[in-house]
Amino acid sequence: MFWQVLLGLALACAVFLLDVAAVRTDDEARRGLLLARIRRGVLAYAAVAFVLALFHWSHHRDWVHLLWICVNPQCFAFLGVGAFLASDDLRRRAGNLGRGLWIFGAVLLAFAVLPAVLIEWAPKSNAAPRNLGRPVAGALEVARLGLGGPVPDVLVPVNDAGVERGLGFLPREITVTIGGLVAGATLWIATCLIALAGGLLRSARARLGVFLFAPFVVAAAMLFAPMPFGMLQRPLWDADPALLRAFGPLLVLAGLAACGLALKDVARRLVGRAGRMAEERTDRSPSARAG
Numbered sequence: 001m002f003w004q005v006l007l008g009l010a011l012a013c014a015v016f017l018l019d020v021a022a023v024r025t026d027d028e029a030r031r032g033l034l035l036a037r038i039r040r041g042v043l044a045y046a047a048v049a050f051v052l053a054l055f056h057w058s059h060h061r062d063w064v065h066l067l068w069i070c071v072n073p074q075c076f077a078f079l080g081v082g083a084f085l086a087s088d089d090l091r092r093r094a095g096n097l098g099r100g101l102w103i104f105g106a107v108l109l110a111f112a113v114l115p116a117v118l119i120e121w122a123p124k125s126n127a128a129p130r131n132l133g134r135p136v137a138g139a140l141e142v143a144r145l146g147l148g149g150p151v152p153d154v155l156v157p158v159n160d161a162g163v164e165r166g167l168g169f170l171p172r173e174i175t176v177t178i179g180g181l182v183a184g185a186t187l188w189i190a191t192c193l194i195a196l197a198g199g200l201l202r203s204a205r206a207r208l209g210v211f212l213f214a215p216f217v218v219a220a221a222m223l224f225a226p227m228p229f230g231m232l233q234r235p236l237w238d239a240d241p242a243l244l245r246a247f248g249p250l251l252v253l254a255g256l257a258a259c260g261l262a263l264k265d266v267a268r269r270l271v272g273r274a275g276r277m278a279e280e281r282t283d284r285s286p287s288a289r290a291g
Helices: 002-024 028-059 063-078 081-093 100-121 135-146 160-165 172-199 204-223 241-284 286-290
Strands: none
Touching: 002 028, 002 063, 002 081, 002 204, 028 063, 028 081, 028 100, 063 100, 063 172, 063 204, 081 100, 081 172, 081 204, 100 135, 100 172, 135 172, 135 241, 172 204, 172 241
């Protein structure tokens, strides 16, 4: 995990310096190269961090570090999401559709589901009896709780502390699974909000500045905020009722944000196709041929 964090800090510094260079330059070609360099750096870091996460779990199977090795890469990669958004913006201005946002979403998704995958396929041999080896099913039961469903069996209070607050305490396999998904969903929603805020600006340079530097502002705010709106994990380990009830709606909101962006891309594609067809009909018209 040490190397994962060290590489993440190096990535953060490199992304910030390249962001500054991209905003200051007036050369569109150079700006495109700088953004491409950031994107490659983020994807390379994500690939290395993913391999390190697999290696760490295979040798040190503890719950806390499993969550850290899956949440930390999401946070560091988020700092470079502006390059994906800015590249998509450049492609749209050129009349093309960008895929950068979806590529970054795939990175978040990979780390968000990694805890559940590792626990399902390579469980701890010395897990406590309350860990039943069903992290995905358990997490879905907790998600339904926030959407009006019944209290899952694993959350039925069994001691005075649980009875007092109305919910019991989760097995660690479900806690870690929820933690990875909460981090991924929160960062994805933040990404969509940055994309929306930047897209509302008419100035290309202003959009670029929002895309590149808003992730640093958002990350700084989230660093000191508890889950689900930040990265502080104390509510997660304490199975805070507010966090558990927010888990389901958070996943739904992240899904709706993804659907909204997908529909927006489809609409742009259809509008672009209609425009090209109209141009072709105009070019084939008798008046155009006569001219």
